[in-house]
Amino acid sequence: MREKLIIFVEQLDRKDIKKYIKDIEWQEIRISMKGQSLDSKIEILNNWWLKNQNKAAKVQIINYINALKRSLYSKEIYKYLY
Numbered sequence: 642m643r644e645k646l647i648i649f650v651e652q653l654d655r656k657d658i659k660k661y662i663k664d665i666e667w668q669e670i671r672i673s674m675k676g677q678s679l680d681s682k683i684e685i686l687n688n689w690w691l692k693n694q695n696k697a698a699k700v701q702i703i704n705y706i707n708a709l710k711r712s713l714y715s716k717e718i719y720k721y722l723y
Contacts, residue, residue, distance in 0.1 A: 643680065645721055646686060653703055653707075661700040661704075662704055679709075
């Protein structure tokens with residue numbers, strides 16, 4: 642069975658996005674996901690959430706998912722969301 646994203650994707654405030662996406666550790670995680678399968682990306686995002694469980698991580702993950710929705714994964718990503 643396919644692993645689902647463990648947080649609910651909700652609307653974000655632009656100020657929060659600008660504030661939290663610049664985090665160096667998050668940028669390393671984000672870059673590490675390039676070229677990974679969608680299954681792997683979801684697993685990495687879930688692990689990031691479990692490690693941090695804070696507003697910054699939530700904003701980072703949701704922003705990344707929203708970017709995936711605008712990419713080649715636009716149709717497939719919904720299979721991973723609740």
